[in-house]
Amino acid sequence: MTLGEIGAFLLVLVIVFVLGQVWFHLVESVLEGIRRRFFRSKEPPAWHPLPEDNDEKKD
Amino acid sequence: MGFFSKLFKGPEVDQAKSDANRKKMRLLFNQVVENGDRYQLIFGYTEDVSRFNYGFVHGSKTKIGNLIVGWNEAEETVVVVPTVPDLSGCGDLTFYHRSEILKAYRNKYPTDAFVIYPDKKGYIAINAYDWLDDESLYVYVSQEAELAAFTEFFMNRFTKK
Numbered sequence: 100m101t102l103g104e105i106g107a108f109l110l111v112l113v114i115v116f117v118l119g120q121v122w123f124h125l126v127e128s129v130l131e132g133i134r135r136r137f138f139r140s141k142e143p144p145a146w147h148p149l150p151e152d153n154d155e156k157k158d
Numbered sequence: 159m160g161f162f163s164k165l166f167k168g169p170e171v172d173q174a175k176s177d178a179n180r181k182k183m184r185l186l187f188n189q190v191v192e193n194g195d196r197y198q199l200i201f202g203y204t205e206d207v208s209r210f211n212y213g214f215v216h217g218s219k220t221k222i223g224n225l226i227v228g229w230n231e232a233e234e235t236v237v238v239v240p241t242v243p244d245l246s247g248c249g250d251l252t253f254y255h256r257s258e259i260l261k262a263y264r265n266k267y268p269t270d271a272f273v274i275y276p277d278k279k280g281y282i283a284i285n286a287y288d289w290l291d292d293e294s295l296y297v298y299v300s301q302e303a304e305l306a307a308f309t310e311f312f313m314n315r316f317t318k319k
Contacts (some may be wrong), residue, residue, distance in 0.1 A: 120192070122213070147248050150189055
């Protein structure tokens with residue numbers, strides 16, 4: 100196997116990998132869009148931010 | 159020499175960071191749980207693994223949910239508060255009183271987890287370790303003694319078949 104053939108083989112692998120990534124993210128974004136459209140009315144869960152620490156305030 | 163000895167020793171706990179996070183865990187927990195100081199705390203997490211098949215691309219996705227887990231031995235209660243790895247905030251608490259749950263047991267396979275079924279409809283599987291190094295996914299806290307205490311409590315006081 101020549102260096103050129105090895106390079107071509109690696110290039111094919113890279114293309115397959117990139118296409119796979121693009122396809123995965125494309126399908127994920129479409130599914131996310133559908134989920135958002137149909138479950139939009141769902142209320143977001145309550146969230147409590149970390150209170151300021153009094154000891155740190157003094158410093 | 160120093161480099162190699164460090165390499166062979168493996169990762170070491172940053173105790174200052176761990177202590178700071180433990181303090182944050184307590185602040186968050188006490189903020190949402192009334193009389194929170196009655197509970198001992200550990201960090202735990204849930205794993206939600208889902209499989210996907212998008213044609214020629216298929217595999218699995220794992221969602222990790224960080225938890226502050228409090229327990230009170232006398233009241234045989236476990237309290238779970240969802241949080242994030244940087245402990246910037248937390249969600250609403252869930253109480254699990256032993257008298258009110260359906261069952262609770264420690265699972266060994268496929269992962270070592272503390273499983274609680276509040277009813278027949280659902281369950282929560284809490285994974286907990288002494289220390290997890292990946293700060294992007296888990297709360298950075300060293301908790302060997304706390305985990306041993308929680309395991310002892312769960313196995314001897316909370317397990318229900």
